[in-house]
Amino acid sequence: MKRPMILMTALMAFLLVMSIGFPALGADTIKIGVIGPMQFVQGKHHWNGALMAQDEINSAGGVKIGDRKFKIEVVKADSNEILSPTDASNAMELLITREKVNFVVGGFRTESVLAMQDVAMDYRTIFLGCGAATKKLCDRVGEDYDRYKYWFRITPFNDVFLVKTNFIHLATVGGIMRKAVGIEKPRVAIVGEKQAWVEGMVKASEATIPKLGLEIAGIWRPSQMATDVTAELSAIQRADAHIIFTIFSATVGVTFAKQIGDLQIPVAQVGINVEAQKEGFMEATGGKGNYVMTLNTYGPGVEYNELTKPFMDSYVKRFGEEPVYNAATRDAIHMLVECAKRAESLDSDNIVVELEKWDEKIPTGRLKFNKDHDPIWGPGYLTGLGVQWQDGKMVGVWPNHWKATPEAPEITYKGIKPYKLPPWFIQKYKK
Amino acid sequence: MIADIVLTTLINGSTYALLAIGFSLIFGVARIVNIAHTAFYMVAAYCIFYGTHRLGVPPILAVLMAIILVMVLGFICYRFFIEPIREHEAAVLIATIALAMVFQEIVMLIFSGDFRTVPPLLPGYLEFGGVKIAFQQLLSIAAAGVILAAVWTFLTRTRLGLAIRTTAQDREVANLMGMNEARVAMLTLVVSVALAALTGAAVLPLTVLHPHMWMAPLIMMMAVVVLGGLGSLKGSFTGAYILAFSEAMVVFLIPKGAFLRESVALSIMILVLLLRPEGLFGIAFEEER
Secondary structure (H helix, E strand, C coil), rough: HHHHHHHHHHHHHHHHHHHHHHHHHHEEEEEEEEECCCCCHHHHHHHHHHHHHHHHHCCCEEECCCCEEEEEEEEEEECCCCCCCHHHHHHHHHHHHHCCCCCECCCHHHHHHHHHHHHHCCCCEEEEEEEECCCHHHHHHHCHHHCCEEEEEEECHHHHHHHHHHHHHHHHHHHHHHHHHCCCEEEEEEECCCCCHHHHHHHHHHHHHHHHHEEEEEEECCCCCCCCCHHHHHHHCCCCCCEEEEEEECCCCHHHHHHHHCCCCCEEEEEEHHHCCCCCCHHCCCCCCCCCEEECCCCCCCEEEHHHHHHHHHHHHCCCCCCCCCHEEEEEEEEHHHHHHCCCCHHHHHHHHHHHCEEEEEEEEEEEEEECCCCCCCCCECCCCEEEECCCCCEEEEEECCCCCCCCCEEECCCCCCCCCCCCHHHHHHH | HHHHHHHHHHHHHHHHHHHHHHHHHHHHHHHHCCCCCCCCCCCHHHHHHHHHHHHHCCHHHHHHHHHHHHHHHHHHHHHHHHHHHHHCHHHHHHHHHHHHHHHHHHHHHHHHHCCCCCCCCCCCCCEEEEEEEEEEHHHHHHHHHHHHHHHHHHHHHHHHHHHHHHHHHHHHHHHHCCCCCCHHHHHHHHHHHHHHHHHHHHHHHHHCCCCCCCCHHHHHHHHHHHCCCCCHHHHHHHHHHHHHHHHHHHHHHHHHHHHHHHHHHHHHHHHHHHHCCCCCCCCCCCCCC
């Protein structure tokens, strides 16, 4: 009987050591939650960017914070946020309470990110947004700093600047139309999906488009999940629109482009079409997505600075596709780690102080936050790109000799190509 | 604008009619509220996509394969998930919701949440009154018309059609007359999901595929069925075009409120039900014998 007792005691001692030992090992790991709609493109790129950062940091030997060395571990959480904001806030709660992550990066849909933001703030967990554009997310920092200071937006820049950039694109295309086919005052159909983030943009469009020397042909607000917009397209043709100003983040972006391509409707599509930012856009539209122009963060072959190409190349090499803007989770994790290093602490409050001081280049430009923890937009900082689908490929078309003010220096990023009007548009309007 | 409204009504109305008639058939015959009906439509659409894009088979063959597969799937679902609980209507309703979710998740796992499209069978367009209309739209209307006519002929001119209609009118009497009511119910479910698959084939080139594409038509299909009168095929047909017309009117007359098209259609349904609770062609409910 003695022998089994000894064995049993040894086993219990082993289990005890293991149970104490593992948390000790875990203490040398920084856990970063990556939250996003993992069944969708946005979530996949959130995760890809995070994996890249994790491997880059760990293969460099980890990070030294104070006198301790840490490895990075990214933890995936499917927020299902495109379909359910409730699922999203539950996923955030689980990341923080069950997975015990130190920080969180990601998020995509505004309605869901607002809910997730509150959960993260309840636990004073730093949450770096890599997907939602609504200004309100950062306004909350200004309104209640002590509660919301743990939130920073990494990408995209907020909807006010998104729309501002879009108006510049719109004016650019309007100018090209005037020059190419002599339409003095191109008519613009504003088409925005029915979602919260679009409301402000539609109002701003109504106020600004006439000031750009363009005329409003009408406003259409289809459902974001619409799989048929032939009725809207018929009405837009009746309104004699030359440009469709698109504000889409969901299915309707594919539907619209496909049905316009099927019918070769003589209009130029300019604006935001999140689906058109993805490499699979041509396949999704059955090859009918040519000439769609959208605001984007990355463009194949386009370089904002010396960091862009190495990042794009290694991303494409590893994942076999171009990144979408949500892949900025990579930058977010690098920033968190760097700020923790500078703060010599993993304490959220100390890291917030370092993030607020951040003013450095990332692959998409120079990132610096305003007082509300929103990235600064403009020449010299983040500007985004205008990309267009030409011959089945995405190419960067803006900024091309762009001057923010008459006195400002002209900006053209390396790799930018000229914008093209659809040939059936030229055929219809060329005098 | 009138031509646009008519065309839009015809396209959407035909889709709703095809879906609603299938749904109505199985409800009328077996009192099965098959929430998974539009999920079968989604599965068929993905099967056609898989056949044409991954296997490289001709579209017609892909459509046939999809219809057969969906019919087999419908049979399996009926035999193992619906028949054992058929007498409990609420349980059947919940089971079919679960089935739809399972189909959605399986499709999501296989194809991911990315959007897909298939090329039109008939590329090109014609200009009518200054507006471009795709040949595929006209083909879809024609296909829907042919399918509806075939269903009508099947129900009115064949022995199985007669059995289905008889069972729909009175299950107990059909049973007393020696008809195998359970077998008729099973065959009706298979026919109804085949109709869902045919709908998928007819409208697929006009739409965008994604795993949640079954939800929006489900709401409209149920609205059509309730508006027309539960279990009434004539009602489903008429209701489909009424709701499609109201949707088209909203898009053309209130462009800023295009997203309200479904809400307006559902409001019309509620209004009709307030005035005529049994629906346009329904029979007032009687107590079960």
